[in-house]
Amino acid sequence: MEMEPNFADTNPKAGVVGQPLSRVDGRAKVTGAAKYSAEYNQLPGLVHAVLKTSDVARGRITGFDVSAARQVPGVLAIITHENIPKLAKTPNNPQDQQAMGPGAHMGFLPLTSDQVHYAAQPVAIVVADTLERAQHAAALLRVQISPETPVASFRDPKAEEFKPKEGRAAQLPKPRGNAQAAFAGAPIQLTATYEHAINHHNPMEPGATTAHWEAPDRLTVYDATQGIVWTQQALSVMLGLSADQVRVVNKFLGGGFGCKGSVWPHTVLAAQAARAMGRPVKLVLTRPQQFTGMGHREDQDQTLRLGATSEGKLLALLHEKTSTTSPWDAYAETNSKIVDLLYACPAFEATAKLAKANVMTSTFMRAPGEAPGSFAIESLMDDLAYRVGVDPLQIRLLNYADRDPSTGKPWSSKSLKECYARGAELFGWAKRNPKNGQMRQGKLLVGYGMASGTYPVHSGQGNARVRLYADGHAVVQAAATDLGTGTYTVITQTAADALGLAPENIRFELGDSQLPSTIVSGGSMAAGTVSSSVYLAAQDVWQKLTKVAVMDKKSPLFGAKPTDIEANGGRLQLKANPAKGEGFAEIMKRAMMTDLEGSATGRYGAGYESAQAALNAKQDAAGGKDDAAGHSMHSFGAHFCEVHVDPDLGTVRVKRWVSVIGGGRILNPKTARSQIMGGAIMGIGAALMEGTVRDPHLARYTNASLADYHVCVNADIPEMTVEFVDEKDPYINAMGVKGIGEISIVGTSAAVANAIYHATGRRLRSLPITPDKMLEALRQPA
Amino acid sequence: MNDFSYTAAATAKEATGLLKDQPTATYLAGGTTLLDLMKANLLAPPHLVDVNPLPLTAIEQTPDGLRIGAMARMSAVGEHPLVVQGYPAVSKSLLLAASPQLRNMASIGGNLLQRTRCGYFRDAAFPCNKRVPGSGCPALEGDNHNLAVLGVSESCIATAYPGDLAVALAALDAVLTLENAKGKQRRVPITEFYLLPGRTPHKENVLEPGELIVAVTIPQAAHAQRSTYLKVRERSSYAYALASAAVGLDVQGGTIRTARVALGGVGAQPWRSREAEKVLTGQPATEATFRAAAAAALREAQPRKENAYKVDLVQNTLVRALQEVAG
Known part of the structure; x- marks a missing residue:
């Protein structure tokens, strides 16, 4: 059976994988060296944005009294729906939201009209030279809103219940059997109603974005996000840029629990404010704003x-x-x-x-x-x-x-x-x-x-790159994020075993859209997807190096069939005779290679099994399809x-x-x-x-x-x-x-x-x- | 937060003098309440007079009882041997409050002046009669699950003092020493320090403008030595009380000679219950007596939809606390 390499086969005795390695980023975190999204303070001309939010939950903005706010020293701009730079597309339009991908979950972007849909909705951005001045000016900014009576929840007598035909709420499992009749005829019948309060993720690090337009058509955002690529995709569509013109960086994340999975208003508003200012802008949600800024688990x-x-x-x-x-x-x-x-x-x-x-x-x-x-x-x-x-x-x-x-x-x-x-x-x-x-x-x-x-x-996939150096070090890359759960560490371990190196000789780089793209760090998908991608990228390195070895007259593997060769602990050797082989450093040095790069796409979930089945189906074309994609x-x-x-x-x-x-x-x-x-x-x-x-x-x-x-x-x-x-x-x-x-x-x-x-x-x-x-x-x- | 000016005062006289001509200025002690409120734009004093340097940190035995300087920190007082031995209710009320970091900063005087945790007071977007007189009180028909059932009014049902210490002090007849700009001191029993909301919930205590709390004195008593503070909350630490009870008993031969009872988390102010004390005094220290006292304490309760549970909860809390000190 033709299969992708599988860690269990190539590394039957795992080395550091499965070992309780302490966090490789632990020292950086406890010493403060780890840089979070709100800590890129050295950007030239960085200014501070603060969100002004609505007191009421429903209504229309009728005006702003900016007089007192403007007089605060250091205030640079007060941005409202009336003067904010226009976006190419907003998620308010369902078709445009589709084009933005799953990251545009928010659905409605504030500061696009006079409409107030919820309490503490952002209605203005105040930008100043210091955070404190921006905060003070925001407090002095008066927003006139003509209030309307809001609906508070599905329990509100004013609320109208409906059966959703679209959206995630409509995605229900298929019925089976005749449940009504089976229940009616059951000897034991139990019925109960369960209430769940509104829950908030409350990661220790709130939503935070530092937006920097490095050129009129090139934006870098340092964003507290679990989804580098989702954010890149959504932002680029909104801003009318190509994906490669938006760079999203997140090296360290202070928790997410799902609320940093998609892109939220403050990230877009920070980018718009930075464009308006022509300077890098930092925008951090306050803790109260966190409760209305990045979603919640609904009351139900x-x-x-x-x-x-x-x-x-x-x-x-x-x-x-x-x-x-x-x-x-x-x-x-x-x-x-x-x-x-x-x-x-x-x-x-x-x-x-x-x-x-x-x-x-x-x-x-x-x-x-x-x-x-x-x-x-x-x-x-x-x-x-x-x-x-x-x-x-x-x-x-x-x-x-x-x-x-x-x-x-x-x-x-x-x-x-x-x-x-x-x-x-x-x-x-x-x-x-x-x-x-x-x-x-x-x-x-x-x-x-x-x-x-x-x-x-779930089903997903992602890419990774592995660069193995002849001196015994390796750099491993994927645009994943580490929520604080240990992605840096477990991927370092995976790469160590896949390359036969000690973990301290591996540097795993993540959290940058310039690295090979991968899936959102959510839905429990990151560890499986990224480790598989990195493992397969390492296998790609070995395949490339095998080609070098078998053509190298000085190699003990000269002339061998590549499929007869395996990698083991950083050594290429004959499967049938493991004593015959040599370490990667020797092969690379003789070939005058300082390094060798491999890359791969790792699949996760049903997509993986289907792909393996497809590989198989090709091979036994005569025998029909392998039905392995059925778990x-x-x-x-x-x-x-x-x-x-x-x-x-x-x-x-x-x-x-x-x-x-x-x-x-x-x-x-x-x-x-x-x-x-x-x-x-x-x-x-x-x-x-x-x-x-x-x-x-x-x-x-x-x-x-x-x-x-x-x-x-x-x-x-x-x-x-x-x-x-x-x-x-x-x-x-x-x-x-x-x-x-x-x-x-x-x-x-x-x-x-x-x-x-x-x-x-x-x-x-x-x-x-x-x-x-x-x-x-x-x-x-x- | 607004811009403000700042002056550090070295003595009480200097501090009160600085406030004399600036009625909108405010004393800054540990800052654990004031700075929160300023950051949330709920208070905007243009001038802060820092009283941290004031030499008011002594904890000493006096003929009137234990005298605690208003600038002593919560942790220092809570852990002080004289407090632990002579006034266990006071010690517990301090050490069960807040978090170690906050207790290391917060002063005794500042603690007594902390503001309500009512969510409507704490968010300037809401109407609140306490914050903006006459603006209304959404708590009456809204989220009132941790608001008061005793001493409330149609204007306000907040537990104006949400903390713990003042409850223990109210039970043990503590007296506050206040000093004004003339250097004149007056003594006010803590039970007369706080004001009920009535129609003026924005007036929370009897402090005159510029007056400074300089000390708290707790009389020595058998019931103070045999006292405790029991606090019930949703999580085990770093949470305000849903209900609490500070009690002191002098029990001799199974009979209660003197009793002191104050309740927290349920009153518009720290709730001294002389009704409960009357029921306890001279009676056998039994559960039946304790239950009767608890019922007496809550006879005037005015619960609302979401805080009705407190009527039972605080009675059970009080009974449990009385059982603990009765032994």
Whole structure:
């Protein structure tokens, strides 16, 4: 079978791949040498822009009083929709938005008209020689707006619900079976509604852009983005430039969680302001502006109906979601996908409803859809377990999906059973009292809970370049971004093994659109895509060097057939006789080569398997097509936790945590462990405290700060145990990497809620589970 | 933030003198509240008088009780042996507040003058009677989940003081020493320092223009020694109280001789409950007594849609705190 080289075959004994290498960029970060997007202060003539935003959530701008603002010393410009340089195209036009690619998710760009669609919408840009002067002038700028009554959310009596026909909200899994009838005839019928608060990503680094027009037709933006290429594409179309005229740079990112996946208004406005000023402009969102500047996870209700046999085997699942979207958008996370495929179930149906409200558009947030969707399905499965009288772990095994129930395809790999078993063992699940409300510690009620998670291996591809120097160093390049999760490190490890070099002799460069383009660092795709691209680019180096060796009379490999030669630890040698061969340095030096460059396209997910199948199909043209492109690709995991509930005070604290994940090859168990912990902590936050509150009448957030929007602090988090199941998956990419950024959070809020149920006998279905809700539930009979 | 001028004062006399002729000027102590409010354009004092150099950091035993200088830092007071031993409620209220960094900066005087966390006050885009008298109060029918249920009015339901220390001080009969530009000092019990919102929620305390808090004195008492502060919040640290209770009991032979109760997170001001104390005094230190006291403390509660849970929560908090000190 003709296949692309595969890391598992060429490097059966991985060297540094899979080792807990400390972050290669750690020193730069802790010493401050790492440069973030708002730190390019040396640009000549750099000036500072501040956004002035709308007080009201809906209305029309009738005028500006700039008199006081203009008098502030150092103020250079006040830019409004009336005087901003015109764009070639705006995302306000749906066709133009299409041309901008997926990065133009925002859909509506402020300062394009007098229209105010949401509270804190940017209405002006104030530019000054210092940040403080720009801020002060922005405060003095008066904006006259004729207000209109806003719609605050889908819960607003004024809101009008509709079934979306387009947009992400309309992308529902196909129905199967007759779910309505199957549910109606099921011996056990469970129905429940789950509420999810608005969540904000709140990366430590806010949105930040430094825009520099190096020539009238050449823009460089230093932008806090997860998507170098998406930003380049969207910006170039908006500005009427070709893609190569826009350079996007991001060397370090202070977290993203999805909100930096696409390009947002402040980035475009910074570029426009820089054009207007003829000087580099820096624009950083304030923390309050972060809440309305880069999307959020939408407020949503899910109603899940579950039909089962009296033994607890699923017969039907019906999922219905209602959520808030912006006035111009039809975005919703697709929660129903995980409900569709987590368990074997013959009948399934999903519907989604939206209501437009005066809010900024919502966007991808860590496991968009899977995170809230898992809260619904994994809470209701827990209910089913109690109803049938079996252990929550058992009910999941009873309904285990051996194939993808949605497509009928086999899984490329699935280690969920192993995750359950290992998680239960690490946690001590066997010690759980099967009855709820029985375990205590002093006044506190103690509960154990668990839940499953899954996240797809999406389809994608990206490019990489590897330049191997005869002196034993290599430079590896791809336009990826490192969100802080360890991309720099894991790709360095991959390159080290692929080239047979020590990691310290590799320099991995990322975060620049001048490097080989690759996919957005989102959707858990970066590790698998970039590592595969780099691995294959290294193979390209070896193939080129093999050609040199076999033609070199002085080489022991002279005259050998290239296909008989393999690379191993930086050496080219005969597969049949590994002793016959030599290191790359010798070959290159004799050929007077200082370096040799290889490049490749790495594929990830279904695209990879399809490409391999296509290669195969060519080869067995006579025998017909290989049907290898038929796997469903997902990571899986299980979370276990212990909570203590104070029945008088309503406080819930997580006391123990175990996550076991099957995520394909783990490139670095240290950074991977951190990533799983981070996702689980974010999930605990969503379960117990995270929620942005929008005033029901004024449609403006009342807690847009990190003091009032609570994310977990250290004191909320216990010692966490994280393990990975050893998983070899040949179908997903050349490295066998699934990616773990999102699987870390999926199922976590359900695990907490299930533990609360076990502790108290009360089922909490509204996130976050704050003391008010806990106390209210405890007032009701169990 | 507006432009402002800045003067560092070396003594209380100098500081009050500097403010005398500039009614819009403001004292700057630790700055952990003031600078936040200035950065959010909620306050715009044209002149700051820095009182950090003032020699007001002593923590000492006096005939009137423990005297704490207004410029002592929260962390220094919270960890001071005299406070830990003699006034555990005060120590806990300080160490459960904010974060270590903030506690290292924030002064005792400044702490007592912190402003509400009501989201409508903290965002100038909203109407707010406290910030702009007469502009309205969206909290009444909006996000009021962490606002007050006691001492509220139709103008304002904010917990004007959202913190912890003043709650413990209110329970333990602390007295503030205020000094004016004439160098004249007056003593005001903390329970009379804060004003209820009524129709003037913008007036939060009895400080005269230019007056400076120079010290806090807490009388020695058996109930102060046997006191605690219990704080309930959504996350385990760095969060304001949903409800809190500062209690002190002098229990002899199972009977409560004296009791002190103040509640936080639920009152328009730090809420001393003499009603609860009346129920406790002379009664056996039992859960039934504690429950009756808690009910008495909340009899006048005026909950709204989203903060109604506090009525139960703070009673349970108070009972738990009383149980802790009763032993």
